Amino acid sequence: MASATGSTTAPEAFTEEEKLAIRAQLERLLANPFFSRSRRFPSFLRYIVNATIDGQAELLKERTIGIEIFGKSADYDTAQDPIVRVTAAEIRKRIAQYYQDPGHENEMRLFLAPGSYVPQFHFPGVGAAAPEGESTAALVWPAPQNAPSAPAGRRVHRFLAATLALLVVALAGAGFFAWRHMQRAGFVEFWGPILNSPDPVLFCVADQTRYTTISLRDAQDPERQVTLKANLTALLIDDLSTIVKIAGVLQSNGTRYSVRGENATNLTDLRYGPSVMVGAFDNAWTLRLLRPLRFHFANNPDMTMFSIVDAGRGNQPRWVIDRRQPIDANYYTDYAIVARFTDATTGRPALIAAGIARGGTMAAGEFLTHADLLNAVRNQRPSSQVDNVEVVLSTQIVDGEPGTPHIEAVYFW
Numbered sequence: 001m002a003s004a005t006g007s008t009t010a011p012e013a014f015t016e017e018e019k020l021a022i023r024a025q026l027e028r029l030l031a032n033p034f035f036s037r038s039r040r041f042p043s044f045l046r047y048i049v050n051a052t053i054d055g056q057a058e059l060l061k062e063r064t065i066g067i068e069i070f071g072k073s074a075d076y077d078t079a080q081d082p083i084v085r086v087t088a089a090e091i092r093k094r095i096a097q098y099y100q101d102p103g104h105e106n107e108m109r110l111f112l113a114p115g116s117y118v119p120q121f122h123f124p125g126v127g128a129a130a131p132e133g134e135s136t137a138a139l140v141w142p143a144p145q146n147a148p149s150a151p152a153g154r155r156v157h158r159f160l161a162a163t164l165a166l167l168v169v170a171l172a173g174a175g176f177f178a179w180r181h182m183q184r185a186g187f188v189e190f191w192g193p194i195l196n197s198p199d200p201v202l203f204c205v206a207d208q209t210r211y212t213t214i215s216l217r218d219a220q221d222p223e224r225q226v227t228l229k230a231n232l233t234a235l236l237i238d239d240l241s242t243i244v245k246i247a248g249v250l251q252s253n254g255t256r257y258s259v260r261g262e263n264a265t266n267l268t269d270l271r272y273g274p275s276v277m278v279g280a281f282d283n284a285w286t287l288r289l290l291r292p293l294r295f296h297f298a299n300n301p302d303m304t305m306f307s308i309v310d311a312g313r314g315n316q317p318r319w320v321i322d323r324r325q326p327i328d329a330n331y332y333t334d335y336a337i338v339a340r341f342t343d344a345t346t347g348r349p350a351l352i353a354a355g356i357a358r359g360g361t362m363a364a365g366e367f368l369t370h371a372d373l374l375n376a377v378r379n380q381r382p383s384s385q386v387d388n389v390e391v392v393l394s395t396q397i398v399d400g401e402p403g404t405p406h407i408e409a410v411y412f413w
Contacts, residue, residue: 013055014053018053018121018123019053021108021123022049022053022108022110022121023049023050023053025107025108025110025121026045026046026049026110028107029045029095029098029110030042030045030046032098034094034095034097034098035094037401038399038400038401039399039400040069040070040087040398040399041087041090041091041094041398041399041401043069044065044069044087044088044091045091045119047065047068047069048060048065048112048117048118048119049110049119052118052119057118060117060118061117062078062084062085062117063076063078065084065117066078066081066083066084069084069087070083070084081331083331083398084117086331086396086398086403087398087399088112088117089403090396090398090401090403090404091112092112092114093403093404095110095111095112106124107124108121108122108123108124109121109122110122185375185378186371186373186374186375186376186377186378186379187371187374187375189374189378190340190368190374190377190378190389191249191253191340193274193340193342193349193387194250194255194274194276194340194349194351195249195250195253195255197255197273197274197348197349199272199273199274200255200256200257200258200272200273201250201255201256201257201258201273201274201275201276202257202258202259202260202265202269202270202272202273202274202275202276203243203246203247203257203258203259203260203275203276203278204260204261204262204265204269204270204275204276204277204278204283204285204286205239205243205259205260205261205262205277205278205279205283206239206261206262206278206279206282206283207261207262207263207264214227214228215227216228239278239279239361241361241362241365242278242353242361242362242364242365242368243259243278243365244365245365245366245368245369246276246278246351246353246365246368248369249368249369257276262277262279262282262283262284262285262286265285267345267346270285270343270346270348270350271346271347271348272348273348274348274349274350274351275343275346275348275349275350275351276350276351276352276353277289277350277351277352277353277354278353278354278361279354279361280297280336280337280354280355280356280360280361281297281299281306281356283354286352286354289343289350289352290337290339290352290354292344293311293339293341293390294310294311294312294390294411294413295308295309295310295311295337295339295390295392295409295411296308296309296311296337297309297337297354297356298315298317303323304322304323304324305317305320305321305322305323306320306321306323306356306357307319307320307321307335307356308335308337308356308392310409312411318392318409319335319356319392319394319408321333321334321335321356321357331396331397331398332396332397333394333395333396333397334355334356334357334358334359334360334363334394334395334397334402335355335356335360335392335393335394335395335408336353336354336355336356336360336361336363336364336367336392336393336394336395336405337352337354337355337364337390337391337392337393338351338352338353338364338367338368338390338391338393339351339352339388339389339390339391340352340388340389341387341388341389341390341413342387342388351368353365353367353368355395357397359395359397359400359401359402360393360395360402362395362402363393363394363395363402363403363405364393364405366402366404366405367391367393367405370405373405373407376407377389377391377407377410380410380412381412382412386412386413387413388412388413389410389411389412390410390411391407391409391410391411392407392408392409392410393405393406393407393408394406394408
């Protein structure tokens with residue numbers, strides 16, 4: 001019989017019924033978009049779960065996983081190549097996001113403790129010590145029903161205890177709202193110039209014009225198709241992720257906005273109200289607006305080395321991607337700039353979210369809706385009054401998916 005934590009290595013630790021239940025829960029996780037859109041994450045999670053319930057948890061070491069899942073050589077240097085650690089951290093984040101979504105409250109919980117590659121399993125209805133970072137109450141399903149009444153002699157004590165509990169809850173509630181105010185402080189401060197403008201916001205997004213053919217279906221007979229030549233304007237799906245995140249912020253604030261391709265945007269358009277630029281090397285307006293700022297994009301003449309440079313350090317490239325290396329590989333680092341400032345030419349607030357490669361722009365979108373990261377930027381603000389801010393971000397790309405954004409540099413002016 002498995003323990004509630006499932007921290008076992010012997011094959012007999014799990015009954016066949018429990019193994020079936022664990023594998024069913026694993027498939028639920030892998031069918032979720034947090035995992036189904038990736039190639040490596042499902043392989044990684046399936047490998048460590050099957051090894052654990054089959055009594056082979058002792059095999060779950062960083063080097064072994066690197067060899068089995070990522071095809072590394074037996075003597076590869078784990079210190080120089082942390083892909084296993086990075087992937088495990090991203091999987092932990094996605095598991096947590098899965099269980100935070102509504103509808104998963106009563107499911108078996110799978111937990112991967114920090115620093116470990118051996119998953120733990122918490123079965124519904126089993127009370128146990130909670131893993132680090134989780135409350136015990138969350139591990140017990142369902143809550144006991146029809147519990148017997150307490151003896152009469154304890155009712156007064158229970159009343160006093162309940163009164164004290166209510167007082168504690170009230171104080172905790174006040175603390176919670178104070179905490180929420182602090183959590184939102186960075187968000188409100190960063191977004192204020194964009195959201196407080198009475199004028200609509202203009203999205204200026206990278207667009208690609210393509211001459212191709214499209215297939216149209218017959219309304220009466222959908223199986224019949226006709227192929228026509230067409231001139232299409234395409235939007236990159238990675239940019240769309242960031243556009244949706246920013247648009248969600250604008251909509252929640254009741255701020256009007258419109259979307260226009262960078263090829264169709266002119267200077268007069270940018271003078272009507274705040275603007276949002278998405279994309280870097282495929283968006284001329286991003287490059288133009290960032291050029292006078294401390295952090296901006298650059299490249300070498302043959303367009304093989306793309307970077308973010310620091311004007312405060314002689315425009316030397318500090319964050320670089322070599323396009324001669326295949327970035328379609330499973331593992332590389334991307335960089336992005338997020339800037340919110342009043343543009344000197346238009347006199348209007350501008351917001352830029354742009355990565356060197358595809359993952360950087362997606363990380364910029366996550367940063368803009370991440371309260372903790374925005375607060376971390378706010379905490380670096382100097383005491384003097386400043387209105388503009390620029391942030392350089394990095395993100396680890398694993399299996400084409402960006403990880404959590406990390407702040408590399410912040411500049412206020």
